């Protein structure tokens with residue numbers, strides 16, 4: 204398994220990016236200023252994008268694993284890589300997500316704890332309702348873990 208930074212043509216991984224964030228113009232808000240990594244294990248299996256949010260906060264803006272390879276530790280391997288790479292440079296790794304049983308338990312398994320809500324984020328910023336597990340996402344839940 205190898206994790207490498209993607210310097211150019213980040214949009215070649217758009218299919219993966221849209222798995223985590225289904226509206227392309229929302230991805231465009233952070234993709235260029237973000238630092239992107241892909242995890243390779245007989246081909247690219249997963250990606251993530253992080254941004255510097257100031258005040259020692261690193262934000263995980265996007266993380267996705269190819270559907271047929273989910274549940275095999277690739278997502279956690281990317282988070283562990285970020286902790287190793289950025290530990291000491293930043294105080295906190297944070298992530299914003301819908302309050303969904305598909306994602307929150309993953310972040311909790313990676314050591315994140317619920318921190319705060321941004322009310323109506325999904326209804327205000329996306330041009331269509333977003334559903335996960337049959338539930339409409341309304342507020343953005345931020346989780347944090349120490350770096």
Ligand SMILES: CC(C)(COP(=O)(O)OP(=O)(O)OC[C@H]1O[C@@H](n2cnc3c(N)ncnc32)[C@H](O)[C@@H]1OP(=O)(O)O)[C@@H](O)C(=O)NCCC(=O)NCCS
Nearest residue numbers: 222223267268273274275276277278279300305308309312
């Ligand atoms: C969420 C996602 C990145 C997780 O990656 P993954 O490779 O499937 O997860 P891992 O196999 O590394 O799981 C790591 C841990 O989280 C737990 N976990 C992952 N998903 C879970 C779920 N839905 N419910 C409960 N636990 C879960 C695993 O059991 C594992 O726990 P362990 O370390 O105690 O064994 C991946 O499923 C994905 O790409 N989903 C679609 C895109 C998406 O929703 N991205 C996040 C947007 S905010």
